[in-house]
Amino acid sequence: MTDNVSTHQAEEDARNEDILIYVNGKVVPKAQAMVSVYDSGFMLGDGVWEGIRLYNGRWTFLDEHIARLFEAAKAIDLAIGLTQEQVISAVLETQKANGMVTDAHARLMVTRGVKTRPFQHPKLSQRGPTMVIIMEHSRQKLPRPIRLATVPHMRGLPMTQDPKLNSHSKLNCILACIAAEKAGADEALMLDVHGFVNTTNACNFFIVRKGAVWTSTGDYCMNGITRQKVIDLCRANDIPVFERNFSLVETYSADEAFLTGTFGAQTPVGTLDGRVIGTGQLGPMTERIRGLYKTLVGA
Structure with a gap:
């Protein structure tokens, strides 16, 4: 592809x-x-x-x-x-x-x-x-929302290689990304050891459901600085936000999904496993959070 x-x-x-x-x-x-x-x-x-x-x-x-x-x-x-x-x-x-x-x-x-x-x-x-x-x-160039595919590779337990560690040893995430590309997607959605939605191979993952923003508990992923800033911005602006376990069933039916990271800030997700998320385009909540974040960083 x-x-x-x-x-x-x-x-x-x-x-x-x-x-x-x-x-x-x-x-x-x-x-x-x-x-x-x-x-x-x-x-x-x-x-x-x-x-x-x-x-x-x-x-x-x-x-x-x-x-x-x-x-x-x-x-x-x-x-x-x-x-x-x-x-x-x-x-x-x-x-x-x-x-x-x-x-x-x-x-x-x-x-x-x-x-x-x-x-x-x-x-x-x-x-x-x-x-x-x-x-x-470096200025981000994103011609369309990201396509994700769920892969079998997990972010593991802290007694193997703690996913909270920004280590040079990235082979697990690279293999996840390869699996996603083989499935026709751009990047990989990785589950945690219990099968709950966790993170992508490169970024933290959020969904929006009925006006509320959800992300993983943070137990099995890099607790990104941009991730935390988004959570803080939601709390400061009366946007309901939850760090919780949720499944693929809840993700497929989300109104919006987006990724967070230092490079891309907030990146919209268009499809997951071939299913269109929301409209498949940048959603209103993601757009609002983007605006709040740009004000925060002075972009």
């Missing part, structure tokens, strides 16, 4: 061929931004990351994203080697070097660093962490 789209689909921007990338304290041209084949992230997916978005000169919820990066690093016993303030300074340094003022997206990545031998044990990572910031000019 040739017309697949993605929640991370962006307009083409020729300036991205000339971006400068932060690698371990240096800001270098894209062609020179390299890490070792012995790096823990390349070799084992041993690292954590955050995505942040620039609107009108301001990195949205930057402090919260950096705090979550450090929480994730602590959870995997990875010493970043910088303070939160120093990481923020690195972001601002990279932004200044690229002359970016709005409509930019940055991905901050920290791995356990270069290993002495190509094996799993973390003690083989003896050369300190690797930190990279890729910053691109």
Whole structure:
């Protein structure tokens, strides 16, 4: 299928061929931004990351994203080697070097660093962490609402790989996305271990039913910052919102569905498993929440 789209689909921007990338304290041209084949992230997916978005000169919820990066690093016993303030300074340094003022997206990545031998044990990572910031000019391009397909891949229990962790190990979500594309959809809707609707492979998932906004309990998904901002906006604007278990039966008959994430903010869902959700277009509640969110972030 040739017309697949993605929640991370962006307009083409020729300036991205000339971006400068932060690698371990240096800001270098894209062609020179390299890490070792012995790096823990390349070799084992041993690292954590955050995505942040620039609107009108301001990195949205930057402090919260950096705090979550450090929480994730602590959870995997990875010493970043910088303070939160120093990481923020690195972001601002990279932004200044690229002359970016709005409509930019940055991905901050920290791995356990270069290993002495190509094996799993973390003690083989003896050369300190690797930190990279890729910053691109990025404006979302979404020609139509997203098509989702339910897949057998689940976000699992925290004793396997905690889904609340923004880890470099994304194979489970990648396999889910592949399964969805094989089914003719754009992205995957993943259930939790009890069979309730949970999240997509890339974003948090919401439905609208009879004027109320529903999302999962949050027990088995990344508790996204944009997800929480939507919940907070609903509460502040007298929109009923519930974090609860719900099934595919309730989802298929929803009036609207949308996804949330740092890159796309709120992305409408047109179909799920071949069933049209609502009108199949951007719904009035999603549009209202979009407006509230744009005001919040100053977009």
